[in-house]
Amino acid sequence: MTKDCRQRVPSAPLLRGGVSRRALIGALASAFLSQPLKRACAATGSLVFEHAYGISTLDRPAGRVVSLGYTTQDPLLALGVVPLAVRQWFGSFPYGVWPWAQPHLGDAKPQLLIGEVSMERVAALNPDLIVAIGSGISKAEYRVLSQIAPVLMHEADDADYGTPWDKMTRLIGRATGKTGEAASLVSTVRKQFADARERHPYWKGKTAVAGFHWRSQTGAFTGADTRAAFLAELGFRPTDRVAELSGPEEFYANLSPEDLSPLDADVLVWISNFDEAPDLVTLPMRKTLNAHHEGREVFAGALLAAAMSFGSVLSLPFVLEQLETDIAAAADGRTDTIVLSAQKAGLLP
């Protein structure tokens, strides 16, 4: 499932194979040759980014951008910078661009980078910026890529895949010379969240959990994960048991099939990336949860689950628009208000 795509796809042995010896030698050679040139340029009004793998410097705002992060195409498109290439995370949409971002793509046809990162393909695009926030590339790959163009990584105090959406948007905005646009995009989305909180003041302080059930494994998204963060933006807090399971590097916690009580929140959103509603319907332990009996479950099927997983400046407003009514119906503490998505999935008590 999605939570694992991020972990599995960029596994180290897989990626190491992606750096061909030729590319490495070529990159090292060019690094050696271009070193003095680079230092000379760095002095005059350039953009400096300090990040987890070091410092990247742009001489001027970038325009030819390769998007290596699994979700970075969204903020780029939102800022009007169509990437030369997009990294495929999951789903089968053309150019790796999901419906919430498609209007921003226009007629552009970015290349799709699937699986391991091919240095040669990136180099052939001749980019002036490689956005690799949330890409899972190793430091060795970072070094090679840096010889092709400046590489933007996550900041040192964020986890590999843990850069918050607003920070990601602002970083990319600065690198592409659109600081103002980025700030206004962020404040627009912030206002949408604030408006939603205002419409439903009783959400504040209630508990909400984003849960998943994949084959026989049930669990919850935790901490800074995009799905948990979305619920936090709406004023909810996780249940105490889920909060206990949260760690700085972990973005989900597996639960024992014998005890799903950590999921028993005022609002339980099932994140179902592959529309596995039937598996949930036939999960006996789910029927022991109060959230089930009191009609407080919300079902996020494939598209919404993906939008919550992306958790980007474009996908978050999309989720909010689609799920606000359902979350309100779940959180109001009344059994006669029916959660439509849960009804459609057959989850009602």
Added chain:
Amino acid sequence: MKTWIWLSLLLCAALWLSLFSGARSVPLHDAVQAFIAADSTNADHVALLYVRFPRVVAGLVCGAALGAAGMAMQVLTRNPLADPGILGVNAGAAFAVTIGALLAGRADGALLAFLAFPGAAVAAVAVFTLGGGLRGNASPVRLTLAGAALSALLISLVTALVLIRGESLEVVRFWVVGSLAEARTRPLLVMSATALAGGAILLAIATKLEALALGETLSRGLGTRPRQVQATVLLAVTLLTGAAVALAGPIAFLGLMVPPIARRITGASLRPGILASAMLGATVLLFADVAGRLLFSPSEIPAGIMTALIGGPVFVLIARRLSPGAIA
């Protein structure tokens, strides 16, 4: 007689632990209540009836089937390293199921599980043929190599197929590493019956298989028809392994490590050997599952990984004892 009492006691201990240990502690009177008057809103009852009980049944059936199948394969191939996993039968079953799941678009357990049988059968015959079994000179090393090669081929094909489809590797995890965690969603009743049938066939043909183990010429003299016996044993092994894979995915090394212990306990006679091997197989698998459940609770380690952890060293031990050229 004494050995059987011990074996039964061990198996009972494994069953008891399996039913009464886990993330949730269920008091005995609650457990009894769960079986008499189940309350679907009581988490203790649900844990017992829908999480632990199916696991115990699956562990019992799958472990016994693999123990018996391992014993039969080791005698048939006269190879102490024979095991449904090592000889590629597991991989064949997993491959067939994965192909089915990918073609059908959804990993729908119950129906697709039946594909495990043709998969296991084809792999069993292929390895036996590749290893020289038809010519009657299946040496331990040739069979093991043929099985390892076929396993590697099939598992990489499974991975490639999943990658091409662009789906998560999770789809395939169940069919590469066995686990009892999905027992609830598996066709328990049908597979238990299938395994029982396989076991019955095996027990019925046991004496003829013993004769065959003496060598083909000698067994012909004793009135057995080698090809027929071989085919019947392969059928039984296919039924047993297919049922085990359909319930729990490929459980590694279980069919390898249990039979030698069983033989040591029961002696050379095959019929009690198969029974003891089945009981030990179930015991080991249930203990492995309990350990996997408790070690990093609430996360679980699949039983297939636990058996591989124990079975790997056993494999090395047996392989080291084989003297070159000897037929065990």
